[in-house]
Amino acid sequence: MSYTYLAALTVSILGMGLIDHRWRLALFRDAGAAFIVLAAGVALFLGWDHVGLRLGLFFRADGPYMTGLQLAPDLPVEESVFLLLLSYSALVLYTGALRLLSGRVRHHERAV
Amino acid sequence: MSAGAWTFSLVNVIFLGAAGTAWAVAALTCRGRGQAPSWKAAAAAFAVLALLTAVFDNLMISAGLFDYDTSKRLGLVLYRAPIEDFGYPLAAVVLLPALWHLLQGRTQRRAATGERATGSRLWQVVLASRPLSWVNTAFPFAAAYLFTTREVDARLLVGTAFFLIPYNLLMYGVNDVFDYESDRRNPRKGGAEGALLDKGLHRLTLVCAIVVPLPFVIWLVALGSLRAALVLLVVLFAVVAYSAPRLRFKERPVLDSATSSTHFVGPALYGFVLAGAQLGPAHALILGAFFCWGMASQAFGAVQDVTADRAGGLASVATVFGAARTVRLALTLWTLAAVLLLLTPWPGPVAAVLVVPYMALAWPYRTVSDEHSEQANAGWRRFLGANYAVGAALTQLLIGLWQLNA
Numbered sequence: 268m269s270y271t272y273l274a275a276l277t278v279s280i281l282g283m284g285l286i287d288h289r290w291r292l293a294l295f296r297d298a299g300a301a302f303i304v305l306a307a308g309v310a311l312f313l314g315w316d317h318v319g320l321r322l323g324l325f326f327r328a329d330g331p332y333m334t335g336l337q338l339a340p341d342l343p344v345e346e347s348v349f350l351l352l353l354s355y356s357a358l359v360l361y362t363g364a365l366r367l368l369s370g371r372v373r374h375h376e377r378a379v
Numbered sequence: 380m381s382a383g384a385w386t387f388s389l390v391n392v393i394f395l396g397a398a399g400t401a402w403a404v405a406a407l408t409c410r411g412r413g414q415a416p417s418w419k420a421a422a423a424a425f426a427v428l429a430l431l432t433a434v435f436d437n438l439m440i441s442a443g444l445f446d447y448d449t450s451k452r453l454g455l456v457l458y459r460a461p462i463e464d465f466g467y468p469l470a471a472v473v474l475l476p477a478l479w480h481l482l483q484g485r486t487q488r489r490a491a492t493g494e495r496a497t498g499s500r501l502w503q504v505v506l507a508s509r510p511l512s513w514v515n516t517a518f519p520f521a522a523a524y525l526f527t528t529r530e531v532d533a534r535l536l537v538g539t540a541f542f543l544i545p546y547n548l549l550m551y552g553v554n555d556v557f558d559y560e561s562d563r564r565n566p567r568k569g570g571a572e573g574a575l576l577d578k579g580l581h582r583l584t585l586v587c588a589i590v591v592p593l594p595f596v597i598w599l600v601a602l603g604s605l606r607a608a609l610v611l612l613v614v615l616f617a618v619v620a621y622s623a624p625r626l627r628f629k630e631r632p633v634l635d636s637a638t639s640s641t642h643f644v645g646p647a648l649y650g651f652v653l654a655g656a657q658l659g660p661a662h663a664l665i666l667g668a669f670f671c672w673g674m675a676s677q678a679f680g681a682v683q684d685v686t687a688d689r690a691g692g693l694a695s696v697a698t699v700f701g702a703a704r705t706v707r708l709a710l711t712l713w714t715l716a717a718v719l720l721l722l723t724p725w726p727g728p729v730a731a732v733l734v735v736p737y738m739a740l741a742w743p744y745r746t747v748s749d750e751h752s753e754q755a756n757a758g759w760r761r762f763l764g765a766n767y768a769v770g771a772a773l774t775q776l777l778i779g780l781w782q783l784n785a
Contacts, residue, residue, distance in 0.1 A: 272444065293479075299501050300482035308475050312467065315394050324387045325447045332442055336533045344533060345444075356431070357471035358479065360424035368420055 271332040276348045283355050292362040293355075301358065308354030309347065316346060387447075391466035398474035405477035409484050416476045424476075428468040436460035504584050507555045507576055508548040511763065516550075516646050517543035518770065519669070522777060523650030534653060537598055542646045545592035546618070550642060552588030554622040554629075556581045599653070607653040614645035632699040635681070640673025661724055668719035672734065675712035676762070678705050679741050683759050685752040702752035706744045713738050726783070730776055736765045 287293050294301040319325050320341050336344040402416060409415045439445065440459045447461055455462035520542040524535050555576045576584060596615070600608045620626040621638050628638040644666055651662060681688070681697035682705050688698050697705040713734045720731040740762055744755045 272442075297483070300479060302501070303482060304475050304478045307478055308471060311394065311397070311470070311474060315390070315467070315470075318390055318394075319387070322390065323448050324390065325445055333444065334531070336531070336536065338533055338537075344536065353428075353467060353471055354475060357424060357428055357468065358475045360427050361420050361472060361476045362479070364420035364423035365417055367423075368417060 269332050270334060272345050273334055273348060276345060276352055280348070280352050280355060283352070283359055286363070287355075287359050290363065290366065292366065293358045296362070304358055305351065305354050308357070309350045312350040312353065313342075313347065316342065316350075387461070387463040388466075391463055395466060395470050395473070398470040398477070401477040401481075402473050405480045409480045414480055414483055416480045421472045421476055425469060425472045428472060429465055432465055432468050433457050433460060436464050500580060500583060503577065503580050504548070504552065504587050507552050507580075507584055508544060509551050512551075513543050513547055514770070515643055515766070516546055519643060519647035520650040523647040523656075524654045526777070526781070527651055527654030527656040534599070534602060537595060538650070538653065541592065541595035541599065545595050546646070549588045549592050549615075550618045550621070552584045553619060556584055557622045557624060557627075603653050604655070607649065610645075610649045610652045614641065614649055617641040617645060630694045632694055632696045636674040636677045636696050637670075639677035640670050643673045644670045661727070664719050664723045665727065668716040668723075668730075671712045671716035671719065672737075675709040675716070675737070678712070679709040679737075679755070679762065680759055682706055682709075682744065682747070682752050683755040685749050697752070702747045702749045702755070703745060706741055706747065706755070709741055710738055710745065713741075726776065726780060730773065733769050733773060736769060737762065740765060 284294070288295050293304075317339075326341065333343055333345055338344055338347060405416050437458050437460050517539050521535065521539045524538060525531075528535070559576065559578070559581070596611065599611060603611075617628075617638050620628045621635075621642070622629055629635045647669060648666060651658060656662065678696045681695045682702050684695065685697050685702050688695050696708070700708060717731040717734045720734075721728045723730075740758050744758055747755060
């Protein structure tokens with residue numbers, strides 16, 4: 268049993284959390300809204316995975332970097348953590364981009 | 380349509396459609412408030428996320444984390460990553476910003492009507508679950524389960540997560556809402572020993588206390604034996620019956636101590652049963668000692684509240700027996716716990732030493748008068764600290780026992 272992949276995912280999520288904390292973008296700006304958005308994202312992607320697995324579009328391979336623990340048949344524990352990382356990254360990237368874009372707008376206004 | 384006709388791209392179209400619909404709703408409803416989702420920001424986020432996907436998808440496929448049925452793909456690949464995989468990040472930057480803006484609208488309306496921000500409200504509810512005590516319920520479950528199976532599996536992880544937070548949210552959330560009147564008179568509420576819940580938070584607390592544990596309970600029941608499900612049912616009943624209206628076990632002297640002890644022994648019993656342990660005399664002695672320890676701890680904790688509870692018209696083991704006799708009852712129960720541990724197989728008797736710190740903490744209060752019972756709070760605060768030291772010692776003992784049996 269190996270925790271390599273799970274550890275890599277956890278470190279990535281914590282790194283995203285540091286960025287979020289530094290610029291107060293998502294979880295550190297409106298925790299309630301961020302929780303709901305992330306939960307909805309993970310739920311949608313788990314559903315997507317479920318459909319994909321049932322239809323045989325993709326399948327889990329027994330790589331050497333996984334714990335082998337499964338939440339449901341063919342759905343490894345790591346996948347839910349990966350989906351959380353994907354959702355959190357998307358939210359932080361979006362709110363960060365929004366901040367940059369609005370910053371540029373304010374800059375223009377000051378210039379005028 | 381047969382299963383074979385379903386291709387990866389068709390499934391993507393369906394899920395991307397759902398995300399796109401959320402975006403359209405957000406764009407229409409948030410436009411008036413100048414808070415519509417920004418496609419420029421979404422495009423920028425997608426550019427970064429797509430780059431990350433291209434890199435990591437290839438790494439993950441190369442590492443053999445998953446694979447694809449090539450006959451159901453368009454065949455377009457970026458090195459090894461199929462083009463269809465980019466549907467996930469695309470959906471993420473469409474759906475999540477849409478929901479974010481919809482919820483921001485809600486936050487703004489709340490701010491306009493003078494309601495407090497959701498963040499601090501949720502934080503209050505989290506505080507209500509007593510973060511200092513989370514480990515007290517998660518540890519007994521994890522230890523009992525792990526000692527039986529001797530391997531980490533999904534049931535261990537989900538069960539530990541359940542007994543770490545959702546279980547405590549249910550236990551203390553229900554307690555704080557229905558104890559509001561007596562807690563209001565109690566000067567020690569509003570910190571580590573429990574938040575004094577604002578009346579406006581009661582509904583949110585109850586909703587969270589029921590909704591958060593639900594998926595965990597459903598999962599545990601679905602993937603455990605019938606016997607395990609029955610134990611879980613009894614444990615959950617004890618948690619709710621302790622403070623829920625009408626039942627109010629915490630107001631029935633002695634039953635209050637026994638129910639409170641069940642809150643901590645229950646997770647351990649559930650851990651054994653879920654792991655499929657054949658319960659024998661050793662289990663009974665260990666759980667019995669733990670039960671006596673829990674009853675003693677609850678009784679000693681009630682001593683400091685004698686005055687506040689009497690003023691609030693609440694009965695507890697301490698209001699009935701009086702402060703000094705309750706402390707002596709606790710000392711007796713801790714002694715009984717030590718005796719039971721002495722009867723367990725080696726090296727169980729060593730654990731009997733662990734009740735000594737608790738007895739030393741309670742000893743000075745064995746003659747405390749009801750009027751001065753609040754002084755026992757000093758002992759109780761030391762008790763909360765001692766729990767961590769004793770827990771650490773117990774963990775060392777368990778690790779030793781684990782290696783002995785390896």
